[in-house]
Amino acid sequence: MKHLATTTLLVLLILAAVTSFAQEHPQNRASPAKPALFTQFPDVINCTAGQLNSFFNSRPGENIAVSFNSNLMLDGNVKSNISKYSNLQTVVVKLAQFNNISFTISRIIDEDNQIVYSGHLFDPAYADGFELKNKGGGNYQFVKIELEKMLPTCSQ
Secondary structure: OHHHHHHHHHHHHHHHHHHHHHOOOHHHOOOOOOOOOOOOOOOEEEEEHHHHHHHHHOOOOOEEEEEEOOOEEEEEEEEEEEEEOOOEEEEEEEEHHHOOEEEEEEEEEOOOOOEEEEEEEEOOOOOEEEEEEEEEOOEEEEEEEEHHHHOOOOOO
16 A cells, blocks of 8 residues: 555656646747738728728629728638628638738627728738727728737647
């Protein structure tokens, strides 16, 4: 019985040691820097509800190109155009000029029967992206985001 207790204690100590080494903190690890994809673009790109609405008439498989104040051209293949319920429609466009990342945009009809757009243009493989912000009066902005600050790095 003494050998069983000693063996069990030894196994528990080994497991504790292995577990403590496996739980190294992410800040102690050297993580490779992600490349930035939108360095040539300004931090804010203005657009209108009319420009954003043009995505919602497209069909999956079609190519679509929308220019935003000549700063940003979103040109790609529509992967999906899905209407959920009567107040939500989402379009996903795969953008070849940005290494095939996806632009996702949704058109929402709120409780006041107003159309609101929401969307983002980013991929976790890159350090930056854009988020669509409503500025009111049918005006919107693509605001540059830093993904390292928004999305925590998964250490698994």
